[in-house]
Amino acid sequence: MPVSxxxxxxxxxxxxxxxxxxxxxxxxxxxxxxxxxxxxxxTASDSIKKLKDQGLVTHAPYGTIELTPAGSAYAVDxxxxxxxxxxxxVQVLGYGWDEVHDEAEVLEHAVSDTMIERIDQRLGHxxxxxxxxxxxxxxxxxxxxxxxxxxxAGPISEVTVVRISDADPAMLRYFSDIGLTPDAQLTIQxxxxxxxxxxxxxxxxxxxxxxxxxxxxxxxxxxx
Amino acid sequence: MPVSxxxxxxxxxxxxxxxxxxxxxxxxxxxxxxxxxxxxxxTASDSIKKLKDQGLVTHAPYGTIELTPAGSAYAVDxxxxxxxxxxxxVQVLGYGWDEVHDEAEVLEHAVSDTMIERIDQRLGHxxxxxxxxxxxxxxxxxxxxxxxxxxxAGPISEVTVVRISDADPAMLRYFSDIGLTPDAQLTIQxxxxxxxxxxxxxxxxxxxxxxxxxxxxxxxxxxx
DNA sequence: CATACGAGTTCGGTAAGACTAACATCGAAG
DNA sequence: CTTCGATGTTAGTCTTACCGAACTCGTATG
Numbered sequence: 442m443p444v445s446x447x448x449x450x451x452x453x454x455x456x457x458x459x460x461x462x463x464x465x466x467x468x469x470x471x472x473x474x475x476x477x478x479x480x481x482x483x484t485a486s487d488s489i490k491k492l493k494d495q496g497l498v499t500h501a502p503y504g505t506i507e508l509t510p511a512g513s514a515y516a517v518d519x520x521x522x523x524x525x526x527x528x529x530x531v532q533v534l535g536y537g538w539d540e541v542h543d544e545a546e547v548l549e550h551a552v553s554d555t556m557i558e559r560i561d562q563r564l565g566h567x568x569x570x571x572x573x574x575x576x577x578x579x580x581x582x583x584x585x586x587x588x589x590x591x592x593x594a595g596p597i598s599e600v601t602v603v604r605i606s607d608a609d610p611a612m613l614r615y616f617s618d619i620g621l622t623p624d625a626q627l628t629i630q631x632x633x634x635x636x637x638x639x640x641x642x643x644x645x646x647x648x649x650x651x652x653x654x655x656x657x658x659x660x661x662x663x664x665x
Numbered sequence: 666m667p668v669s670x671x672x673x674x675x676x677x678x679x680x681x682x683x684x685x686x687x688x689x690x691x692x693x694x695x696x697x698x699x700x701x702x703x704x705x706x707x708t709a710s711d712s713i714k715k716l717k718d719q720g721l722v723t724h725a726p727y728g729t730i731e732l733t734p735a736g737s738a739y740a741v742d743x744x745x746x747x748x749x750x751x752x753x754x755v756q757v758l759g760y761g762w763d764e765v766h767d768e769a770e771v772l773e774h775a776v777s778d779t780m781i782e783r784i785d786q787r788l789g790h791x792x793x794x795x796x797x798x799x800x801x802x803x804x805x806x807x808x809x810x811x812x813x814x815x816x817x818a819g820p821i822s823e824v825t826v827v828r829i830s831d832a833d834p835a836m837l838r839y840f841s842d843i844g845l846t847p848d849a850q851l852t853i854q855x856x857x858x859x860x861x862x863x864x865x866x867x868x869x870x871x872x873x874x875x876x877x878x879x880x881x882x883x884x885x886x887x888x889x
Numbered sequence: 890c891a892t893a894c895g896a897g898t899t900c901g902g903t904a905a906g907a908c909t910a911a912c913a914t915c916g917a918a919g
Numbered sequence: 920c921t922t923c924g925a926t927g928t929t930a931g932t933c934t935t936a937c938c939g940a941a942c943t944c945g946t947a948t949g
Contacts, residue, residue: 472895481938487898487936502943544777563757704908706926709927710928727926
């Protein structure tokens with residue numbers, strides 16, 4: 442049963458539940474789901490019930506939301522579509538990495554399986570999208586278990602940027618400007634106590650950069 | 666007001682009304698509209714009423730359907746989207762000309778104006794799609810007034826194929842196989858009386874090809 | 890350990906777009 | 920000039936996805 446059997450809305454919910462737990466293990470709540478989907482909690486609650494009836498999520502009233510294997514498979518398929526499209530837009534149509542998210546958000550529901558395969562082929566089966574997020578292969582889903590948010594990394598360490606959340610285009614443009622992209626190396630200078638600000642230096646430069654909590658939470662790094 | 670302000674359904678109706686009169690001057694009827702949209706006449710009738718309320722078509726009950734200038738502008742925009750996408754799929758993703766119609770039908774509602782412009786640029790501002798249909802420029806709509814259906818061309822004439830309707834993929838594959846594509850030259854050998862069949866020869870070959878009325882109506886030619 | 894408050898749910902209601910069934914109109918043929 | 924069949928319209932219903940309002944759960948705090 443192809444992912445196109447689901448309504449666009451169901452595809453969005455599944456993808457969102459999956460991505461919410463991709464980098465942080467905490468399961469998502471109805472309220473957060475509603476916020477990210479731009480709908481009221483009552484709507485999200487309704488939708489979850491429908492997904493449950495279809496066997497795509499498990500959810501006891503007032504309890505946590507988890508994907509079933511079937512739901513997870515659909516979610517991974519949507520994530521694959523989204524990230525392949527983002528990569529395609531950047532590499533073939535000259536988009537900037539800050540412009541692709543919204544376009545891919547719409548396209549992922551519209552393109553056929555055939556088109557996704559041809560895009561994958563045309564791009565040479567890429568494994569990461571422009572933000573560093575892994576592109577699941579046609580079957581299973583990979584993961585990058587070692588990564589943590591910059592915000593939670595200890596001081597002093599030399600780290601490598603693994604992925605940057607694609608949620609905020611303006612923030613992405615700023616990161617572009619200062620050279621902060623996936624695979625960049627950086628040093629965490631200090632974490633001031635009682636501040637959420639964090640100071641970093643990019644490898645090869647000596648300029649200090651202060652990042653607030655929003656930015657520091659959007660950047661995932663690894664110490665390897 | 667961009668075309669994306671309309672519902673997908675409204676976009677489809679306008680495009681269909683426009684394309685129905687692009688090559689033959691006769692205005693479309695509710696029943697034909699319903700058939701081509703794959704809906705019941707009652708649904709088409711409802712929809713036309715809504716389009717009328719929005720000032721996009723003129724329509725007296727039981728009367729003919731015509732686009733207003735505003736409706737026509739939206740329609741041309743949709744046609745441009747469709748044909749640019751078809752061209753893009755063939756040239757960039759290696760689709761066959763018989764595969765692109767359905768994919769473009771969905772994508773035309775999903776891609777942004779920005780993406781359409783980048784595709785246009787990437788393709789070098791093409792003027793005809795893979796089936797020979799003219800691609801309207803960003804503003805006005807062109808036409809190819811001299812063209813007539815092969816079915817209505819007199820005998821003996823040497824003619825040039827201008828466009829081939831993209832409605833039937835199987836038929837397109839057959840045309841491909843025998844080398845019948847836009848810009849092909851052909852001679853009409855004879856029109857048998859009391860038959861809808863027509864016999865043609867492609868330039869440079871001597872094999873006779875018989876075409877039934879469906880095929881002969883899908884091919885538009887010019888004598889120039 | 891009671892309760893208040895935030896999180897979650899349930900319950901009508903709306904809008905778009907589709908359907909079926911029943912009704913209205915037009916026009917051609919007798 | 921009437922009638923009948925094809926074409927078109929109206930009315931009522933369904934589904935999906937959303938909303939607001941009112942209700943319920945459960946836990947953190949006083």
